[in-house]
Amino acid sequence: MTVNRRTFMGTSAAAAAALAAPMVKAAGHGRPKVIVVGGGAGGATAARYIAKDSKGEIDVTLIEPTRTYYTCFFSNLYLGGFKTIDDIGHGYGTLAAGGVNVVHDWAIGVDRDAKTVSLAGGASLPYDKLILSPGIDFVDGSVPGWDLSAQNAMPHAYKAGSQSELLKAQLMAMPEGGTFAMVAPPNPYRCPPGPYERVSMVAHFLKQNNPTAKILIADPKAKFSKQGLFEEGWQNHYAGMITWIGPDFGGENVSVDPAAMTLNIDGEVNKVDVCNVIPAMKAGRIAELAGVTDGNWAPVNAADMSTKADPDIYVLGDASQQGDMPKSGFSANSQAKVCANAVRGALTGSKVFPAKFSNTCWSLIAPNDGVKVGATYEATPEKIAKVDGFISQTGESAEVRKATYEESEGWYTGITTDMLG
Template identity: 45%
Template sequence: MATRRHFLKLTAAAGLAPAVVSAQGKARVVVIGGGFGGATAARTVKALQPALDVTLVEPNPVYTSCPFSNSVLADLREIGQQQFRYDGIKGSGVTVAETSATAVDADAKTVTLADGNKLSYDRLVMSPGIDFNWGAIPGYDEAAAQKMPHAWKAGAQTVLLRRQLQAMDDGGLVVMSAPANPFRCPPGPYERASLIAYWLAIWKPKSKLLLLDSKDAFSKQRLFQNGWAELYPGMIEWVPLSQGGKVTSVDPATLTLTTEFATHKASVANVIPPQRAGAIAAQAGVADRTGWCPVEPVAFESTLQPGIHVLGDAAIMGGMPKSAFAANAQAKVCAAALVKLLAGEKPQDPIVINTCYSLLAADYGISIAGVYRPDKGQLTDVPGAGGVSPLVAVGGLRGQEALYASSWFRTITAETFG
């Protein structure tokens, strides 16, 4: 409703009939954030309606993918294989502004950039990813992340954690801390624990991994725990919230993590801190008190600021998890809806799929899938659909899913970055 009303107000104010190309020029779509959500949204809008003026705002010339970055920790991939440039997006007719967005004015419909320019938009797409709640764990701030890497934004942090693992003596203790829900990539901490164990089992087999968790249940839990028992018996110890898993403070100088029950001295510490939507979301007024961004389930338009659509990890997408696949799928739905809205038409109710693979070893993959549609104002699981890999694998299924995972990565990065 807000969408329609707002659109009519916009076109009335401009004295225009609903049309993509106005007398004043092309309708403008600005996209903030060049990850799986934003880059896909920018490309798809331009592909669906070449007459639109599409600008992608992204300060980094190279994107480093979080999916498959746990494989970098396990020496299965190099960090360079995680990296993608924006040349394909530029080549598709999207203007890339290589700077960051410093302010959004939802009333004036402008985005202020760090290079001093200001962009006007008819529709804004925000896909800002996550930022960390520094200080939510006392002792864990940006400086501490240089000693106890989060590696939850892939790149230098991933390389730092890998280097620390490689420098560790055999027999060392790797301590991980996983946050409460919601956070980026729900199965990610457990895939990471698996792949670190995979690497330790080869190179430092006397070592152990302690996974301190701020929750009592996690994604694909039985598949992970069965896999750990099968592949790495005795190596991974998971401590749930109810058994003192919540980390209450850390000391980066001594690599200690303190819980309600105990203090753990780590050889290598990986703290995945609590998160919220990327900082620009709060500035734009699209984040609520949870730190995340509520949206309607058809075009993913903010319920707080009309004319701004929010995608991916930053958004509250009902039952959909915060995954790269989800961000890419949401971006394509949003792009099609935006083109409709800018043409004065009503977007159709979408169906959105999520698929997410996790590796427990180089040749051992598991998956979760879900199908979602709008229901009672939010994206909701289609009953009877979705679920995880079977607990008992027959016919080489785990190996097959590991192959599907790597094929998926090649496909989605090609679709997103060209």
């Protein structure tokens, strides 16, 4: 049976309204309203949990422009040929059937006094609580020579979907013995091991299809996530193929010329065949438009992910500045559940439990060679603070690495189901 919004409201909501006495009811409308902007790991999870756990007591609207969500996690595995683009694409139908009003539109403004969100399509929607989970946008001018108009010549592929497909097409079209270049981003950025997993997956593809090709990485960071594990893996699987240029050798001093397909590293001009530019990042623009950012990110309170700027606006995931958690889909999903519990408590008086956070990031280096890093976190008055953690070890057996990869497959199904139902 397909549960549409009308039948959902007609049954569960009426029953809930008759039985429950919500603690907060905004004047002028019945059920308290939550608007969630952004249907990724943070936003979809928050919308689903609030709708599911409030059993119709809260009106939840999710605003997400795209009809198919392509997960950034596992998009590198698509580049490596381990997944198809359809494997990483997900619709919002199950979420809608679960009681979330899914609106495919862009949120273009927030009026914090009137407590409304305006949409590109012209509508203005009222909220009692607003949850922003917009992911990232790029910092203008962070890589001289590159801007969004150059993203077809030099893709970022750091928002999955058409950009991933473009980068894959360019990778496949590389001339024999050609050069794949990457401009790695400065901290902080989405998915700390992401660029290096991508290098691994590109290397895997080239080893199969274009074994004399080279990979060149210009990196502004002196060290990077899982560095020892990646360097060991690159040596084991892709010896001689990958050159990493850190800041000691000018990796932070780069510019590009998309028309000429050149990458200038500290004055040395490299002619390249593919150039994957991953610029510096900042919170998705709606956070800035809502006035809840300070610098590039939105500072939040660790206990419930509410912003420092406005107690009725929450920011989840990559866009938030919360403390020790890395910007990852897992982190956003974890933060969303803490936030959902707090928002529901504030609007209906349901019990609010103490915040607990965790994260694990799996990366694939080569077939059946998976590694992971993870940590648990707690809320302190200052920030989300790390409690405990672990990381895969260099020199692990093939059996352990294979089990780690298989576990990541299980996690992928787990988290996408947890987000979208």
